[in-house]
Amino acid sequence: MATASDIGARHRPAHTLGELLDDAARSRPHAVAVRHDAAVLTYAALRAKVHATARRFGALGLQERGATGLLLENTPDSVVAFLAAARLGLRVVPLEPGTTHTQLASLRAALGSLAVVGDVPRLTALRDSEEHGPLDCVFVPVNGTAETAESVESVESGRPKRSAGSSDVTEALGRDPDADAPFLYQYTSGSTGEPKAAVHPQRNLVNGGEIYARAYGITEGDRILAAVPLLHSFGMVAGLVTALRAGAQLVLLGRFTPARLLRTLEQHACTVLVAAPMAYDLATRAAGAAPSHAPHALRLCLSSGAALPATVAERARERLGLDIQQVYGCTETGVIAGRRPEDGAGPDCGVGRPMPGVEVRVVDERGQAMPAGAEGALLVRTPAMFTEYLGHPEATRRALADGWYRTGDLARLAPEGHLHLIGRKESFINVGGKKVNPVEVEQVLLAHPSVAEAVVWGEAAGDADERVRATVVARSPLPAKDLTSHCRARLLPHQVPAAIDFVTALPKSAMGKVSRAKVAAASAAPPPNHS
Incomplete structure (x- = not known):
């Protein structure tokens, strides 16, 4: 029988992970909390x-x-x-x-x-x-x-x-x-410089779980399969913390293989899948060629960590019978925006709408707000905003402006409220004084039927000038001149890659995010001496 103190605790909002766990243990003591293969914890x-x-x-x-x-x-x-x-x-x-x-x-x-x-x-x-x-x-x-x-x-x-x-x-x-005391030192990927520890209190993680639960209607009846590392923000919050917040079951995949992912989804009747684009790519290739082979209980697929290729999204629609909902966020702010099932599919949705409680601004170089549909620098303010970069006060000052976080992304906010990412300003390539967005060039390369993956960066070409360089993973033999011709027909002359390298694989993080810096470093390295 519930005591008065138990009932009062349920109505008291949780601000720490311990409070989330206590609430779930009081209201659902015998429900499964965590499952990993045969290991089960209520x-x-x-x-x-x-x-x-x-x-x-x-x-x-x-x-x-x-x-x-x-x-x-x-x-x-x-x-x-x-x-x-x-x-x-x-x-x-x-x-x-x-x-x-x-x-x-x-x-x-x-x-x-x-x-x-x-x-x-x-x-x-x-x-x-x-x-x-x-x-x-x-x-x-x-x-x-x-x-x-x-x-x-x-x-x-x-x-x-x-x-x-x-x-x-x-x-x-x-x-x-204390819910607001420093708890999590989460290191950034270092894609825009030296990795730094973004400091988060527990309240931020709880707020992040609340955002996911509200945005996607996650309840105690859900079974969330975490197919991404819990050590990354996406897996930690969308998987573990959201499960705690909802009193749902967290299913841990362990070592990833496409077959194991599909088998686990079906065996444990998972309703929500939290995975990176690379996992969706491999799993949908391994899945049957018709929605009838899809896991029967699956209702929601969330993807983050890297851009979701259109070909993977289409294959998931065909073979899983579901649209993958792309989620956009970062270590410093938690989740920012995401697609929802009610948005439907298609590029017009961008990376989705800002999440509950999240504010976004698109501004010019003077910090003035841009009109709807215009491109500018993206600033965000979220309920899960980091407090500082540990030991880097100057970097903290540069990143935060009056409570707004400078994401470093260029974006536009459509009149209907969907957020579209254009690219990162610091990754733009300076070709003879003209700026080249590497994302735009990558999209053209990926449109070639023989290209599986592509990454573009700027290579120094004397003084402050650069030239466009690309590295490509091809599905089938592809002459560089054919791919260059493909680009010339679709890009301006200064956007066409001056050199294209072919590799069997691109260096990626555990979340499937390609490191431009590692690709550029590998291309700049001298070939091994086989003598």
Whole structure:
């Protein structure tokens, strides 16, 4: 029987991840919260494991560390560790599971005192790599007891450990952390410069989950399959936090294969799929050629991390019987805009409409608002706006203007409210004083039937001038002169690539985003010496 305090708690808005979990555990204790293959945690079990892990982390002194790096994998153990860190109010840095000794050493230098939480085999590999230099980090297993941690932990000499039953740890679990205190140090991709940690409080993540739930009608009856890494903003918020907010079931895919994705969707009757364009591309190629083969319960497909190719969207419509809803956002602001099922398909929708609670402005170089339909710089203000770049006050000042975030994107806002991205201003190529938008050139290249992927960038051509360079993945043999002729028939002379390289694959992030910088660096590198 629900008590008066339980009923009052349900009507109190949640501002931290712990409050979201408490609400779901009270109202749906026996409902499945997290599923990964045969492993299942109900909301009551998830809450119990989170509290036990938070006590263990507290007993090991993680609260006294400057930051906690979490080797965040798509597993129930990682979900528990992440929520336990939130329950304690730690400052968390989500890390790729395969983070190297060198990367960890750089992070330790930037952040100071650091604890690293992860699976024992990964921690052991990092500890063994200390022959390349001491990391001076505390290593803590993602699960187990304080005694288990002892075997892989590098602890400062002479520093005593507290017992798991110490009063200060118990007291810490008796109160929720400040919803507006720094919690998440989420590093940017570095696509526009040095990667920087965008600082978010827990309130931002909760607000992000609220936005997704409202925009897409996600409820406790949904089963959300996260086929993207939880360590990235899209997977973390659209997947994990939204599931908590709605009291829905989070299904974790683990290692991605197209067959496994399709099988999991059907086996667990998933209703929502959160995935990157690359996953949709591979999965729809592997799917049957008719909607009758589509997963029967699937009602919503969300895509983010990179632009969704039109060919992939069309194939999904044919083979899954659904339109993929493209979502646009960034590490600093969370979700900004997204397509909704009621918008229908087609390029007229751009990247969709601004999300609930999100404000957008398109301005000229003087910061003056542009009329509807005109192109300009995109500024946004969201309920999930970051507070600062950690240790970079000048970069923070440049990025934020009177509470508005300068995205660096050029855009136009259509009269009906849809947002259209034009490109990034800093990626434009200066050819003899004329500006070339690489996205426009890429679209022309991709229109060739033999081109599977393409990326365009500017190559230095003396003084301040540049020339257009392209790298292409071809589906079938394609002479460069034929592709150049294709471009000349559709582009202005200064837009046509001066050189085209052909490769078998483009360097991509885990979200399927192509790195222009890595492509350009690879093309500039001298060929290997085979002598």
